[in-house]
Amino acid sequence: MSLQGKTLLITGGSRGIGLAIALRAARDGANVAVAAKTAAPHPQLPGTIYTAAAEIEKAGGKALPIVCDIRYEEQVTAAIARTAATFGGIDVLVNNASAIQLTGTLATDMKRYDLMNGINARGTFMTGKHCLPLLKASAAAGRNPHILTLSPPLDLRPRWFAPHLAYSMAKYGMSLCTLAWAEEFRADGIAANSLWPRTTIATAAVRMLGGDMLTQRSRKPVIMADAAHAILTQPARQFSGRFCIDDLVLAELAGMRDFAQYAVVPGTPAGELAPDFFVPDDLPPAA
Numbered sequence: 001m002s003l004q005g006k007t008l009l010i011t012g013g014s015r016g017i018g019l020a021i022a023l024r025a026a027r028d029g030a031n032v033a034v035a036a037k038t039a040a041p042h043p044q045l046p047g048t049i050y051t052a053a054a055e056i057e058k059a060g061g062k063a064l065p066i067v068c069d070i071r072y073e074e075q076v077t078a079a080i081a082r083t084a085a086t087f088g089g090i091d092v093l094v095n096n097a098s099a100i101q102l103t104g105t106l107a108t109d110m111k112r113y114d115l116m117n118g119i120n121a122r123g124t125f126m127t128g129k130h131c132l133p134l135l136k137a138s139a140a141a142g143r144n145p146h147i148l149t150l151s152p153p154l155d156l157r158p159r160w161f162a163p164h165l166a167y168s169m170a171k172y173g174m175s176l177c178t179l180a181w182a183e184e185f186r187a188d189g190i191a192a193n194s195l196w197p198r199t200t201i202a203t204a205a206v207r208m209l210g211g212d213m214l215t216q217r218s219r220k221p222v223i224m225a226d227a228a229h230a231i232l233t234q235p236a237r238q239f240s241g242r243f244c245i246d247d248l249v250l251a252e253l254a255g256m257r258d259f260a261q262y263a264v265v266p267g268t269p270a271g272e273l274a275p276d277f278f279v280p281d282d283l284p285p286a287a
Contacts, residue, residue: 001233003028006143007087009080011070011127012097014038015047016203017150020225021094022052025232026061033083033090035068035076036097045204062087070097070123071115073130080130089141090134092232095124095149095174100205102164113166121173124149128177132185139189144236147192148228151175152278153243160278171278175243182241191236194243195227198283199273202264210274216265217274223247223262230254245279247286257287 003025012018013034022032034056038048053063064086068079083090099119101112128147138145151174161168174194181192200206202218227246230253231239242249250256260266263273270285 003030003092003229003232005029005031006091007031007033007083007089008092008094009033009035009083009090009127009131010094010096011068011123012036013094014049014052015045016205017201017221017224018094018096019047019052019055020221021096021228022056022061022063023059024222024225024229025092026056026059026063028229029060031062031064031087032056033064033066033079033086035066035070035079035083037067037069039067044208070127071118073126076123076127077130080127080134084134089138089143090131091138091143091145093128093131093135093147094228095127095147095151095177097123098150098171098174100167100209102167102209104163105165108166116166116170117173120151120170121177124151124174124177128181132190135190136185136188139236145190146232146236147178147181147190148231149174149178149192149194150196150224151178151194152196153194153245153280154179155278155280168278178243179241186237186240189237191234191240193231193240195224195231195246195249196243196278197224197246197276198248198279198286200276214274217268217272218264219246219259219262219273220264223250223259226250226254245283245286248284251286259286 014036049065053065056063066079099116135145178194200218
């Protein structure tokens with residue numbers, strides 16, 4: 001149940017959930033390549049690939065910061081090649097990079113549509129495509145390779161599409177990669193799963209969308225990091241093709257029943273936390 005010595009490539013890992021997953025892996029002694037666009041400080045968003053790398057090293061891992069915009073194939077292939085050359089291969093791909101704009105059809109300009117679909121759906125597909133030969137090599141070496149994509153369960157009810165069609169198409173495109181890859185590469189011993197939060201997560205994006213009020217009703221990114229760690233340490237041949245919800249998978253795989261530690265505001269009842277998009281109404285409670 002450890003990622004010690006494993007090599008992870010995390011897209012968009014300079015802040016938020018991606019960074020939290022990187023730090024959890026680093027505590028095991030993993031090698032983490034952070035592939036993201038933010039090389040210089042952003043006026044509104046915290047963190048760069050270099051500050052993330054420093055945190056990863058401090059947590060006990062080995063870090064490789066890489067400037068990479070996953071819309072561009074040459075940058076993706078260069079990031080993958082550099083990761084493999086530095087650490088000797090790739091064992092885990094975390095598709096975390098994502099863009100969001102919650103607008104209806106008439107209010108969504110095509111530039112923003114292209115950005116969301118270019119990063120979310122196309123970027124996930126392209127990064128996975130170019131990582132798969134290395135993940136096959138990891139499987140052949142018995143290193144338990146995984147692809148983990150931060151995307152929702154596939155639920156085609158109109159309520160998830162009508163208010164923000166372009167964003168939903170982009171996120172569901174990521175989930176379709178999980179659906180296909182789990183079956184396509186099952187015989188190779190490569191796991192492909194998705195992970196999604198039950199509640200909103202206190203990231204810079206949530207703060208920009210909903211301000212302090214939504215942030216106070218959220219959980220901390222560490223719940224996603226702990227859930228990701230639980231998934232990535234499962235046997236790849238046995239745990240694949242799953243669309244996991246953070247607290248449910250922690251209950252299933254780690255036996256966790258109390259999630260109060262993850263609330264931004266300690267003591268907030270679970271029923272008062274803000275539900276995330278795409279979470280089914282009939283989702284069972286985790287505890």
